[in-house]
Amino acid sequence: MKLSKTEEELMNHLWGLKKAFMKDLLEEYAEPKPAATTISTLLKRMADKKFVGYETKGNMREYYPLVSKDSYFSNHINGLIKNFFNDSPGQFASFFTKKTDLSSAELEELKALIEKQLDQKK
Amino acid sequence: MKLSKTEEELMNHLWGLKKAFMKDLLEEYAEPKPAATTISTLLKRMADKKFVGYETKGNMREYYPLVSKDSYFSNHINGLIKNFFNDSPGQFASFFTKKTDLSSAELEELKALIEKQLDQKK
DNA sequence: AAACTTATTCTACATTTGTAGAAGGTAATA
């Protein structure tokens, strides 16, 4: 099961807030905000799909993610890589660094990260 | 406008072949292959969306991509980055290298690539 | 207790997506 595009957007807000009432989530949206019922519908669908859980507090619910952003993304990206880059993360990585505009600072940071990973491999 | 998941899959085959008749595309699929009409429907929708063009040859068409895989992906990835990583490619990159399992060789390659990019920035 | 606020569920509906049969066209072939 997967989230749709708009559900992903909402999920992302929820990841940011960690825990939130419907009202809080609605606030995250830029104008023009969607109708509150729209958010509710999405939350219900996401709860049905087991992507969010909630605790009932009075007449409302405090929602929280049931999957971490990290694990959600690993799948997501791996699917992408599988589909478009012959299942080769390396191919994807090189495409990525070539096609996105990273600043020098970001490149340095990334380089350091890679060196650290190389170290750990030994 | 965007391609749907299945359209993307078909597009990916087309990128691989560069030019192809419906028959050729159908062959790319693993068993159980979809119905030929299904592929035709998708091709028509993709043509309507201006993602593929074609040359008529007799009673059939030779299809070809109207957008390169590279540019399609830049958008795709940038959307992803915008949505989930605060619009920060660096954040995404570090997430990526941490979460995917790159081999030492791939890491080395990536490091070299980054160094080259750093050089060019000067 | 009445009125108000706010959230949730039900219902609804237009679009998009995934699939494919039926019908109709052209080129090659028997």
Place this chain on the structure above:
DNA sequence: TATTACCTTCTACAAATGTAGAATAAGTTT
């Protein structure tokens, strides 16, 4: 030229998606 092989378009339809009004429920305030 009748048949065969393919292809494309038309039509269809179920499921998923994007949105949101109406109805309902439960605290909150007056």
